[in-house]
Amino acid sequence: MDDRQDANDTSDEVRTRLNPKSPREALAPEQAPPLPRSRSARNPIVVVMNGLVTLLVLGVIAAGVLLYWGKGEFEKPGPLTAEKVVVIPADSGLARIADILETEGVIESPYDLFGHYVFIGGVRAYQQQGRLKAGEYAFPAGISMRGVMNMLVSGKAILHQITFPEGLTSRQIVDRLNANEFLTGAVAGVPDEGTLLPETYSFTRGAARSQILDQMKSAHARALEEIWAGRDKxxxxxxxxxxxxxxxxxxxxxxxxxxxxxxxxxxxxxxxxxxxxxxxxxxxxxxxxxxxxxxxxxxxxxxxxxxxxxxxxxxxxxxxxxxxxxxxxxxxxxxxxxxxxxxxxxxxxxxxxxxxxxxxxxxxxxxxxxxxxxxxxxxxxxxxxxxxxxxxxxxxxxxxxAAAPAPKADPNDLLDGAKPRDPALPVLPQPKPE
Structure with a gap:
C-alpha cells in the first residue's frame, strides 16, 4: 500500500477512537451502499411501454367489469308490465330494431348515456345480429333483452289467418287477398281456375300476397296428386x-x-x-x-x-x-x-x-x-x-x-216466378248420338 492509503486508514482509526459508536449503533448492521442506477431505466421508451402495459391491464379489468354488468342488464327482467304488440318492419337493421324496442318500452337502459346500446352489445356478443326477423311480435310482461333477442331470432311472430271458402273463383280469391290489410305486394295476375286449394292459411304481418298464392298452388298440387293416385280406376x-x-x-x-x-x-x-x-x-x-x-x-x-x-x-x-x-x-x-x-x-x-x-x-x-x-x-x-x-x-x-222440349216461356221471365231461381227445371237427359 502507498503512503496515502496508510494515512487514510490511520485517519479513520483516529476518528473511530475519538467518536466511538454507542452500543446500539455497534449492534446495528451497516447500511449497504446504494445500487448503481441503470441508464436504461431512465429511457423514455421503457417508460412509455410500462405505461401502456399498465393501461392494458386496467382496460382488461374494466372490460371484464363492463361485460359482467352488461350481461346482468341483458338478462334481467325488462320494463314491460303487460303484453305489448310491436311491429318490426322488414329490412330493419339492428340499430333500427333497438330504437323501436326502446321507443315502445320493451327494453330500457338504467342510464340515458347507454340508451339501447346494451341491447345492441348483447345481440352482437351472442353473434345474432344477422338473424333477427321482421314481423309482428307480442312481447310478454317482464321479458328480458335476451328474451326479446330469442323471440326475434326464432321468428315467433303473431300469426294471422285468411280463409278461402271452397268454390271461390281465382279472381275472387285474389280480391280477398287484396282486401287483407296485413298482406303486402301486388298480385301479378289471376291464377288459372282450379289451381288453388281453398283452405285457411296462416301468415305474419307483412307477408306477400304472392306468397299466399304460391302456398295455395302447392297445396292444390299435393292434394290432387294424392287424390288422383287413389281414385276409382x-x-x-x-x-x-x-x-x-x-x-x-x-x-x-x-x-x-x-x-x-x-x-x-x-x-x-x-x-x-x-x-x-x-x-x-x-x-x-x-x-x-x-x-x-x-x-x-x-x-x-x-x-x-x-x-x-x-x-x-x-x-x-x-x-x-x-x-x-x-x-x-x-x-x-x-x-x-x-x-x-x-x-x-x-x-x-x-x-x-x-x-x-x-x-x-x-x-x-x-x-x-x-x-x-x-x-x-x-x-x-x-x-x-x-x-x-x-x-x-x-x-x-x-x-x-225425357228429351221433350221445355215449355215455352218469355225469355225475360224468371223460370218459375215463385222464387228468383227455380230449381224445378229438369235435368233433362239427352239422346245418345247415333
Missing amino acids: DLPFDGPHQLVTLASIVEKETGKADERPHVASVFLNRLERNMRLQSDPTIIYGLVGGAGTLGRPITRADIDKPTPYNTYHVNGLPPGPIANPGRAALEAVANPSNTKDLYFVADGSGGHIFAASLAEHNRNVAKWRKVERAKAAAGKADVDTKDPDAVDLPPDADDDD
Missing part, C-alpha cells in the same frame, strides 16, 4: 284436370259435405249415358267468368244462351273448372257413391232428393214445389242457387219423354 277422365273440372261443378252444386259423393255419382252416371250435365253454375260461369256471381236470378234467356261452359248446350264436361274446389269435393269425385241416380232436386231444407228415373224425379219436384209454396205463404221463401233446374212434365211422362 273406372272414372271416365283423361287426366287430373277433368277430375278438377267436375269437382268444381260438384262444389258449386251443394254445400253439404255428405252429399258431394252422391252428387258426383249423378254427374258421372249422366256422363256414362252421354247425357248433358245441365248444371246451373256452368251457365253463370259462362256468362260472367271469374266474377263468380251473376248478380241476379237466372232467366230462360241465360239458359238458352250458348257458351263454352253452358252444360245445357255442350256435351260432356266444360273446357275447364268453374271454381276452385276443396279437398272434399275432389275426393268425392275421385271416389263417388255407387248409385244409379240421374237427377236431384232441393228438398226444401237445404239438402237434395235424388232419383234414378224421371218419373220419380218429377214426384220429388212436386214435393219441392209444395214445400216452397208453404214457405212462400208463411213469408219464409228462400233462394237456393245450387239446385239443378227442372220443368214439370205431363203426369204420365216416362223416361222416353
Whole structure:
C-alpha cells in the first residue's frame, strides 16, 4: 500500500477512537451502499411501454367489469308490465330494431348515456345480429333483452289467418287477398281456375300476397296428386284436370259435405249415358267468368244462351273448372257413391232428393214445389242457387219423354216466378248420338 492509503486508514482509526459508536449503533448492521442506477431505466421508451402495459391491464379489468354488468342488464327482467304488440318492419337493421324496442318500452337502459346500446352489445356478443326477423311480435310482461333477442331470432311472430271458402273463383280469391290489410305486394295476375286449394292459411304481418298464392298452388298440387293416385280406376277422365273440372261443378252444386259423393255419382252416371250435365253454375260461369256471381236470378234467356261452359248446350264436361274446389269435393269425385241416380232436386231444407228415373224425379219436384209454396205463404221463401233446374212434365211422362222440349216461356221471365231461381227445371237427359 502507498503512503496515502496508510494515512487514510490511520485517519479513520483516529476518528473511530475519538467518536466511538454507542452500543446500539455497534449492534446495528451497516447500511449497504446504494445500487448503481441503470441508464436504461431512465429511457423514455421503457417508460412509455410500462405505461401502456399498465393501461392494458386496467382496460382488461374494466372490460371484464363492463361485460359482467352488461350481461346482468341483458338478462334481467325488462320494463314491460303487460303484453305489448310491436311491429318490426322488414329490412330493419339492428340499430333500427333497438330504437323501436326502446321507443315502445320493451327494453330500457338504467342510464340515458347507454340508451339501447346494451341491447345492441348483447345481440352482437351472442353473434345474432344477422338473424333477427321482421314481423309482428307480442312481447310478454317482464321479458328480458335476451328474451326479446330469442323471440326475434326464432321468428315467433303473431300469426294471422285468411280463409278461402271452397268454390271461390281465382279472381275472387285474389280480391280477398287484396282486401287483407296485413298482406303486402301486388298480385301479378289471376291464377288459372282450379289451381288453388281453398283452405285457411296462416301468415305474419307483412307477408306477400304472392306468397299466399304460391302456398295455395302447392297445396292444390299435393292434394290432387294424392287424390288422383287413389281414385276409382273406372272414372271416365283423361287426366287430373277433368277430375278438377267436375269437382268444381260438384262444389258449386251443394254445400253439404255428405252429399258431394252422391252428387258426383249423378254427374258421372249422366256422363256414362252421354247425357248433358245441365248444371246451373256452368251457365253463370259462362256468362260472367271469374266474377263468380251473376248478380241476379237466372232467366230462360241465360239458359238458352250458348257458351263454352253452358252444360245445357255442350256435351260432356266444360273446357275447364268453374271454381276452385276443396279437398272434399275432389275426393268425392275421385271416389263417388255407387248409385244409379240421374237427377236431384232441393228438398226444401237445404239438402237434395235424388232419383234414378224421371218419373220419380218429377214426384220429388212436386214435393219441392209444395214445400216452397208453404214457405212462400208463411213469408219464409228462400233462394237456393245450387239446385239443378227442372220443368214439370205431363203426369204420365216416362223416361222416353225425357228429351221433350221445355215449355215455352218469355225469355225475360224468371223460370218459375215463385222464387228468383227455380230449381224445378229438369235435368233433362239427352239422346245418345247415333
